[in-house]
Structure formats: structure tokens, C-alpha cells
Amino acid sequence: xxxxxxxxxxxxxxxxxxxxxxxxxxxxxxxxxxxxxxxxxxxxxxxxxxxxxxxxxxxxxxxxxxxxxxxxxxxxxxxxxxxxxxxxxxxxxxxxxxxxxxxxxxxxxxxxxxxxxxxxxxxxxxxxxxxxxxxxxxxxxxxxxxxxxxxxxxxxxxxxxxxxxxxxxxxxxxxxxxxxxxx
Numbered sequence: 001x002x003x004x005x006x007x008x009x010x011x012x013x014x015x016x017x018x019x020x021x022x023x024x025x026x027x028x029x030x031x032x033x034x035x036x037x038x039x040x041x042x043x044x045x046x047x048x049x050x051x052x053x054x055x056x057x058x059x060x061x062x063x064x065x066x067x068x069x070x071x072x073x074x075x076x077x078x079x080x081x082x083x084x085x086x087x088x089x090x091x092x093x094x095x096x097x098x099x100x101x102x103x104x105x106x107x108x109x110x111x112x113x114x115x116x117x118x119x120x121x122x123x124x125x126x127x128x129x130x131x132x133x134x135x136x137x138x139x140x141x142x143x144x145x146x147x148x149x150x151x152x153x154x155x156x157x158x159x160x161x162x163x164x165x166x167x168x169x170x171x172x173x174x175x176x177x178x179x180x181x182x183x
Contacts, residue, residue, distance in 0.1 A: 034141040041135045043078040044071045050145075052076050053083055057146050062088060074125060081129050084139025089129045090122040099126045 031053060035046035042049050048069040055065035056076075066076030077088045089096065095116045102112030113123050 031141065031145040034145065035138060038135060038138045038141075041138060042082055043075050044069070049079045049083065052079050053085070053142055053145065056080055056085065074121065077125055078128055078132075082132060082134050082138060083142040084134040085142070089126055091116055091118055091126045096126050096130060099123065099130050103127070103130060 031050040032046045035042065035049055039046050044052075048071050051069040052065045052071070055068045056062065060068070062077050062080065063073045065080075066073045069076060071079070080088045091099070095118070098107065098112045098115035101107040101115075102109055107115070113120070116123055116126065118126065
């Protein structure tokens with residue numbers, strides 16, 4: 001049986017309204033301005049948070065991004081987490097289970113710290129991550145900012161490294177290594 005035989009006898013009984021293209025683009029608004037109304041939800045100023053997000057998404061480490069924003073690395077990691085940035089918790093998800101068990105009162109802190117396998121600072125950051133979810137509005141603002149600032153197809157701009165072998169329009173900013181190192 002062919003598709004035309006299956007469709008034989010079908011008829012459209014309702015019409016579809018053309019509603020046009022929905023536009024909700026505020027990517028021209030600076031991230032710090034978008035975050036200003038959520039300043040109470042952030043561990044540092046909206047300006048410092050915007051600098052953190054820009055530096056971290058450009059490929060810098062949490063520590064380097066924090067230095068650029070003028071905050072401590074712990075505060076930088078907390079702010080990035082509150083922005084919905086994945087991967088700032090130093091403990092693996094399986095090790096964070098010990099933190100959750102401690103928070104739920106099933107383990108003593110010393111046991112949880114030993115099971116988590118990190119030091120005091122890592123344990124403290126993991127505790128913060130487990131007890132503070134990213135506010136949806138903040139995560140959406142950061143997602144929109146990151147998506148709006150992404151370059152498609154290497155169309156120029158300043159994300160590339162100036163001296164890279166791939167040129168200034170390297171959209172990955174030198175994140176990929178040279179194939180010569182794989183031999």
C-alpha cells in the first residue's frame with residue numbers, strides 16, 4: 001500500500017490561522033541588567049556575576065573567572081551554580097550522595113566528608129550546590145545571554161585566540177588541541 005492510497009479520502013475540515021513569527025529577543029540587554037532584579041539571589045553583584053559568566057563560558061577556569069570578576073573562587077563557583085552553569089561542583093554526583101545523606105541526618109559530617117573524598121572547601125561547595133537550586137529566571141537570563149553571544153560558523157569576533165593556528169575566527173577558542181599531540 002502506498003502513501004497516496006493511505007491518504008485517499010482524507011480531507012481537511014479545519015483551517016489553520018497564521019499567527020506570524022513569535023519574537024522575544026532581548027539579547028541586546030546586558031546580562032548585568034537582566035540579573036539586577038535577581039541580585040538578592042546571587043552571592044555577588046550582578047556585574048561580577050556577568051563577568052564570571054562571560055569569562056567562564058569563554059573557556060577560563062572558575063578561579064581565573066573569579067579573579068577577573070574580583071571575587072573569591074568559592075564565591076565565583078557559587079554564582080556560576082546559581083546561574084545554572086553545569087560542572088562547577090568539585091564532587092562527582094555519586095560522591096554528592098554522601099553530602100545529601102549528611103544533610104538528611106543519616107551520616108555524621110565527618111563520615112560524609114570521608115565518603116565524599118574531597119577537602120573541606122570542596123565539601124562546603126558541594127553542600128551549597130545541594131542546598132541552593134539555580135533560580136529559573138537567572139538561569140534563563142544566562143542561557144539567553146550565552147546563546148545570544150554564541151558565534152555561528154566562525155563568523156569572526158573575539159572568541160578566538162589571536163595567535164591560534166586556526167585563525168582569529170576559531171569559534172571554540174582553542175578548546176580543541178592539535179592533532180599532532182595525538183600521535
